[in-house]
Amino acid sequence: MSSDSFDDLQTNNIFLVPHVVGRSKCIAKIAFSAGSTILSNSSFADVLLPSEKSHRCDYCHHLSGSDSLKRCTGCASFYYCDPTCQSMHWKSGHRKICGLYNSYTSASSFQALEEHKKMDALLLSSLIAHATLLVDANERNSDENTAFLTFQALLPGPMAASAPPICPKHSFPAEVIQELYSRFENNNFSIHSHFKTYAHGIFPIASRLFNHSCMPNAAVKFILRVHKPVKLEVVALRAISKGDEICIPYIDPALLQTRTTIFDLTYGFTCCCPSCNVVRAIGMIPEPPKGQVEFQAVCKRLREFVEVMRLSPFSTGDDSLFPRDLACVLHESFISTLSEHFSAASHDGQYEVAMESSKSLSAFYQLIYPPNYPQIGLHILEKAKTCWNHLVRSSTYTMSIVTELERSLVAAREVFTVIGLEGDPDNGPVAEISILSDAKKSL
Ligand SMILES: [Zn+2]
Ligand SMILES: [Zn+2]
Numbered sequence: 001m002s003s004d005s006f007d008d009l010q011t012n013n014i015f016l017v018p019h020v021v022g023r024s025k026c027i028a029k030i031a032f033s034a035g036s037t038i039l040s041n042s043s044f045a046d047v048l049l050p051s052e053k054s055h056r057c058d059y060c061h062h063l064s065g066s067d068s069l070k071r072c073t074g075c076a077s078f079y080y081c082d083p084t085c086q087s088m089h090w091k092s093g094h095r096k097i098c099g100l101y102n103s104y105t106s107a108s109s110f111q112a113l114e115e116h117k118k119m120d121a122l123l124l125s126s127l128i129a130h131a132t133l134l135v136d137a138n139e140r141n142s143d144e145n146t147a148f149l150t151f152q153a154l155l156p157g158p159m160a161a162s163a164p165p166i167c168p169k170h171s172f173p174a175e176v177i178q179e180l181y182s183r184f185e186n187n188n189f190s191i192h193s194h195f196k197t198y199a200h201g202i203f204p205i206a207s208r209l210f211n212h213s214c215m216p217n218a219a220v221k222f223i224l225r226v227h228k229p230v231k232l233e234v235v236a237l238r239a240i241s242k243g244d245e246i247c248i249p250y251i252d253p254a255l256l257q258t259r260t261t262i263f264d265l266t267y268g269f270t271c272c273c274p275s276c277n278v279v280r281a282i283g284m285i286p287e288p289p290k291g292q293v294e295f296q297a298v299c300k301r302l303r304e305f306v307e308v309m310r311l312s313p314f315s316t317g318d319d320s321l322f323p324r325d326l327a328c329v330l331h332e333s334f335i336s337t338l339s340e341h342f343s344a345a346s347h348d349g350q351y352e353v354a355m356e357s358s359k360s361l362s363a364f365y366q367l368i369y370p371p372n373y374p375q376i377g378l379h380i381l382e383k384a385k386t387c388w389n390h391l392v393r394s395s396t397y398t399m400s401i402v403t404e405l406e407r408s409l410v411a412a413r414e415v416f417t418v419i420g421l422e423g424d425p426d427n428g429p430v431a432e433i434s435i436l437s438d439a440k441k442s443l
């Protein structure tokens with residue numbers, strides 16, 4: 001989230017302008033086509049989720065079996081592809097952590113922290129270790145130092161929780177540590193591969209530049225590179241005109257009921273995007289009906305509405321176009337119930353039921369997400385897999401299912417052509433689409 005000072009940050013393609021209510025805006029200097037990379041930003045500090053530890057290189061995040069990764073002989077707690085990744089990680093902060101890591105993580109002060117606080121403590125430790133090495137090296141003009149200064153200049157979050165204990169020895173005053181920690185909840189990124197979180201990281205320039213929208217015109221993805229830290233890329237989800245503000249989603253816009261509270265408590269702002277304006281105008285969101293028949297009737301009504309809507313009211317902000325008898329679809333239990341219906345039917349081979357739920361899910365996504373949002377593509381791919389499984393299980397060749405499979409693969413490919421590859425090179429949605437497309441030819 002951007003603050004008002006430090007407004008000189010710009011690239012050839014984007015620039016920051018002060019916002020009327022105080023928050024800077026990132027504006028497109030040029031037109032971007034859908035799928036263009038707007039900004040690339042390497043990680044300043046990151047930490048793997050505990051479940052990923054020893055499966056991924058602690059430096060470049062390459063996914064590998066624990067046998068093929070080399071363990072740091074100092075602490076025996078960090079893993080690397082090879083000596084190059086180890087050396088790069090050593091220079092970017094591990095040197096300050098290695099000798100102290102095991103006593104730090106086994107201390108009762110660390111063990112007493114909740115799991116998410118442990119992640120924060122490790123990330124803060126990694127940030128301080130990296131910054132300490134920059135201070136030691138007196139590298140005032142490096143990109144790394146700019147990144148650190150940028151992080152310090154970000155707006156703090158609204159919560160004033162005290163900083164957890166940190167690992168490396170350093171010379172920063174306690175107030176500076178607290179200041180840095182106060183920027184954590186609202187500025188850290190979940191790092192994902194194939195849109196599943198595997199690490200947390202700090203990308204100061206990206207935090208500095210982009211405001212949030214629940215109907216964003218851009219989204220974040222992560223690129224893994226050999227012997228380099230993970231890179232965040234901001235990608236245009238649709239064509240963006242010169243002069244448009246570029247926004248990314250800080251959280252999943254599908255959290256239609258809780259997101260306002262999250263913005264308020266974690267980020268300290270009120271979202272004024274078109275989607276939030278509609279949600280505010282609707283007010284109390286009723287629960288969806290419990291009965292199967294009534295629930296299905298709501299789904300049918302939703303599909304009918306989305307089929308004829310020109311633009312989603314959630315993208316235009318015109319709440320008068322959103323029928324109030326559909327307000328219950330905004331209840332977060334609606335999407336979770338519908339997703340369960342789809343998964344269960346798909347798993348049990350109830351093809352017709354799965355397709356019905358899938359159509360309702362797609363309608364919901366079209367309503368609340370912008371075009372080409374990753375979740376849209378991920379669901380269409382699940383639908384394609386359901387079609388494929390049904391074709392394989394049933395002994396008869398059913399033309400309508402083959403057609404549905406083809407349609408789904410084309411639609412999923414369209415979404416992922418815009419977003420491009422993300423995270424691990426293998427087994428991602430793009431690879432799955434190719435595998436299914438090839439398999440289809442053998443039908
Ligand atoms: Zn590596
Ligand atoms: Zn070590």
Ligand SMILES: [Zn+2]
Nearest residue numbers: 214271273276
């Ligand atoms: Zn919003």
